[in-house]
Structure formats: structure tokens, C-alpha cells
Amino acid sequence: MTRRPLRHTLSLSALAACGLAVTLVGCSSPATSAPADDVDWDALSHEELVEMATEEGEVNAYAFTSRIAAIEESFEAEYPDIDVVASDISSSELITRLATEHTAGSATADVAYVSDAPVVVTELLADGVLLPYVPSRVSDALPTEFQEPLPANRLSTKVLMYNEEAHPDGPPVTNLWELTEDDWSGRVVLVDPNVRGDYLDLATEFSLRADEMATAYADHFGEEIALDDGAPDAGLQFMKDLYANNAVLVDDTDTVNAAVGVTG
Structure with missing residues (x-):
């Protein structure tokens, strides 16, 4: 597709x-x-x-x-x-x-x-x-x-999507922490958990996998992660940094799909 x-x-x-x-x-x-x-x-x-x-x-x-x-x-x-x-x-x-x-x-x-x-x-x-x-x-x-x-x-599974025509060589990132950098400012779209509470599952999963997120941070940035106040683990630090990088919050998955692109 x-x-x-x-x-x-x-x-x-x-x-x-x-x-x-x-x-x-x-x-x-x-x-x-x-x-x-x-x-x-x-x-x-x-x-x-x-x-x-x-x-x-x-x-x-x-x-x-x-x-x-x-x-x-x-x-x-x-x-x-x-x-x-x-x-x-x-x-x-x-x-x-x-x-x-x-x-x-x-x-x-x-x-x-x-x-x-x-x-x-x-x-x-x-x-x-x-x-x-x-x-x-x-x-x-x-x-x-x-x-x-x-x-x-x-059951519902959360997945990453990207525009295959815009990125024909495959996924444009290899490490999730790339999404917190300037190149991806304002280019990440996700459903607002305040509108769809089930998307809090996403933050929960990142927190549950905090050790993996900390390892991914070190792999990408070459240093151990330093947590901000109010971010108890690397998973929630990622969510905080993602939001701070002008993540675009929308009301539903239809809007997400339209932002990524239509088939054809």
C-alpha cells in the first residue's frame, strides 16, 4: 500500500x-x-x-x-x-x-x-x-x-504510520527519540488522549518500557538520559519531549489518516 x-x-x-x-x-x-x-x-x-x-x-x-x-x-x-x-x-x-x-x-x-x-x-x-x-x-x-x-x-494494537510515497526507502526514523528533534517539529500527529482516553494506553506502554526507552536514548544521543522534574522515567520523558516538539494533537484517527495521506 x-x-x-x-x-x-x-x-x-x-x-x-x-x-x-x-x-x-x-x-x-x-x-x-x-x-x-x-x-x-x-x-x-x-x-x-x-x-x-x-x-x-x-x-x-x-x-x-x-x-x-x-x-x-x-x-x-x-x-x-x-x-x-x-x-x-x-x-x-x-x-x-x-x-x-x-x-x-x-x-x-x-x-x-x-x-x-x-x-x-x-x-x-x-x-x-x-x-x-x-x-x-x-x-x-x-x-x-x-x-x-x-x-x-x-483488542487494539497501537502502530506507527508514515507516508510511503514520501519515504519510499522505508521508515524515515530508526529510533523513536528522533521524533523529539527539530527535524520532526510539528510533523508528528497523534490522537489527543484528552479526547480519546484509550490513547493514554500509549503513554502507559512507554512508561512500562522505560528501560528500553532509556537504552534507545543512549543509543541515539550517546549519553545516559537525564530526567526532568515531573518525568519519573524515560518513557514519560519521551512523551514530554515529543509534546514539546510541537506534536500535533487531533480528535480522531480519521484526521490522523488524512494527515499521513490517502491510498493511491
């Missing part, structure tokens, strides 16, 4: 951090934190669930990805009497909406498809905003580690 050089930019959209990225759960309000009428949902057959859903006629889904539109289309093709009302919003907005609706006692979503697992688990799950649900018909196919504490739809 090649990418048209719209900008000669290396994008640090993600790197080598892998973890629970997406959670599929049920939503509740304070007034309905227990299943309606104490129904044992696991005991119901697929046909019984479909019958009940058809009587209700609608299911509301909050999702952090535009892929929910394809899910809506395929679901309604299979179950034409059930209307999927899908909302495509960012993960941070989704989390805020779920928490706000829960507090107000007016939960709208039936299902949440959301990333940023650390926030989801420690806040939404812990506060009863979300309830885990694994249909019995799929539980045998889903490994236990991906069922708890909430069912995981997929």
Missing part, C-alpha cells in the same frame, strides 16, 4: 500498546439497575429473546465508531421488526452521556460499544452505569478472559 504525500508527516497514531479496547455491555439507570421483573436473561432461548425484543420494537445502541451503521443495517436485515437506533459519538462523549443519563435516571442506551476500558471499568462499571451481559449462545465461543470484567469485542 502507498499513501499520497498530502503532508510529509509521520503519525504517532499508536505504538505497541495492546489491551482491552472495546467493551460491549448493557446500560442501566438507578431506577432500573436490576433487570426488569428480575428476568433471568441467561435462561431465555434466542427465540424468546427475539420475541421480547420484537414486542419492544426498538433497541438503542451507543457506539464510538461509524461501523455501527453497518451493524444496524445487517441486524435490521436479520430482524426487520426491530429498529436499531444507533448513535455514533466519540468514546469520551459516550462515557459522559452514559454517566449523565444514569445520574438523571433516564438511561437511553440499551447497548454501549465503547473503548477506554480503564475509565469504563473503574467508573461506569463500578458505579453500576453499565451491566455486563454475555449471551449464553456465545459464551462458549468467547474465552473467559474476554468475558470479564466486561465482554471484549476486540
